[in-house]
Amino acid sequence: MPADRAAGRVGPGLPGGRGGPLVRRCPPERASDGEPEWVGGGEPEWVGGGEPEWVGGGEPEWVGDGEPKRASDGEEVAAMSPAQDVAALTRAASDAADRALADVDLDRAVAAIERLGRVALASMLDALRRRGLFTAPGDRHTVQEVLTRAHVVPEHRGLIRRWLTVLTREGLLAEDGGWLCATPGAAEATGPALDRAWAWIGTEWRAAMGAALTIEYARRNAERLPDLMTGAVPAFMLLFPEGGMRLARALYRESVTARYQHGAVAALVAEIARRRRPEQGPERRPEQGPERRPERGPEGRPERGPEGRPERGPERGPEGRPERGPEGRPERGPERGPEGRPVQGSERGPVRILEVGAGTGATTEAVLPALDGVAADYLYTDVSRYFLDRARERLRDRAWVRFARLDIDADPGPQGYAPGSFDVVVGGGVLNAARDTDASVRWLAGLLAPGGWLVLSEPTVEEYWVMTSLAFMMADPGDGRAETGATFLTLDQWHAVLDRAGLRRAVTLPGAGHPLERLGHRVFAATTGDGPGAVSPDLAQL
Incomplete structure (x- = not known):
């Protein structure tokens, strides 16, 4: 340790x-x-x-x-x-x-994740070469020429601009007076060399993680990048082949970062719940009436996929990433809370827990067992009926888990969620998919009761393999990412978001020096600081 x-x-x-x-x-x-x-x-x-x-x-x-x-x-x-x-x-x-990582060779796993990033970078350049760009020594192109000649559709132009930025930063492209050209060693990273690199990372990933469905998904996207850029192939079809969830489920469970985040989030939620209701007996569960399906959301909002991400709109990397259900966009009606009325709860009784963007249920599956012995009322929400319907089936034996629709890109009030209704709000990698993270976090903070806690897991560094896959399902952001041209908010930006929402930062993991720290996947816990479990402002530095 x-x-x-x-x-x-x-x-x-x-x-x-x-x-x-x-x-x-x-x-x-x-x-x-x-x-x-x-x-x-x-x-x-x-x-x-x-x-x-x-x-x-x-x-x-x-x-x-x-x-x-x-x-x-x-x-x-x-x-x-x-x-x-x-x-x-x-x-x-x-x-x-x-x-959760006790049986993992962390050094090997971290090395595999970093190698996947380098292979994804080479795949970006290879995709541009397959569109007739940077094919010969001395070929020079402007950014606009790249977008035009590659026939990049408008919704993906921001992403391809970010490709050019990271390819230049990582030395595969060079910039000179507004012109871009491939560096001398760039050609060696494409073609047969790239095929060998994908084969190697598949073997190494499986050895480190125990499975390699993430690599299967990433490589399938890399092979179809020219079609993804032009919009000829919808990205969600690669994540949900034939409408199945096999690949989507693996993305949010397979990697060491996902396992670490699940373990940390589950422990945080369980410990906070026990402290919020110490008087509850170990076996008490709220009685549940027959479940009713919530109404659908407002017209025109995108469906979300794994971990609550929108379909082709905002979507992100593991543990809360891209999203949208393969069935397409839902019909929209007036947004409502569970059972057709505003979501509310009493100050006493079971601990009221809301999970947003629950998607494939990766975070849920870690949190629910950790709540054994805690009287809890758990509300599983997502913007997509595709995920809600499947979660109802998987969790049908847990009577204290309810299901409802919630769109993180809209004010929860008109959707039927009352202020101060929850003791804990959980989000597993979903808020990086929000169009405006500040607005979404502020809305979620408003749902917390006095002394309530917001527990999140989020990536805070650029992930190149996400830029060649899940990012094609993300909408252009309207927050700090628009200023930096990045896919994810940085750690400092996330701290600022929590501060602006009026929350007091209490926990940020992993800590300095941890083997996973440099990968940038973070777990945050912040509190309203005005009720049971309140903390002082100086705790932001712990």
């Missing part, structure tokens, strides 16, 4: 972490003078009977200021300061994420 990630551990761990529960078995003595006052009255009862045993030996040390408080089962738990509480939450999520 890297030393920087070991620092800041609070107590022996949290449920799901290493070293047992964060519970101290303490004698009936107060930090200050006087007699102890047990929460709930009565005498202390030691777990397992007998005398208390200190974790690690020695005398008890309270994690925070104040006096010990008893949990509902009679154990004493030490109150933690907000900073310590968030440090413990971070540790629990980090430990859970690392456990």
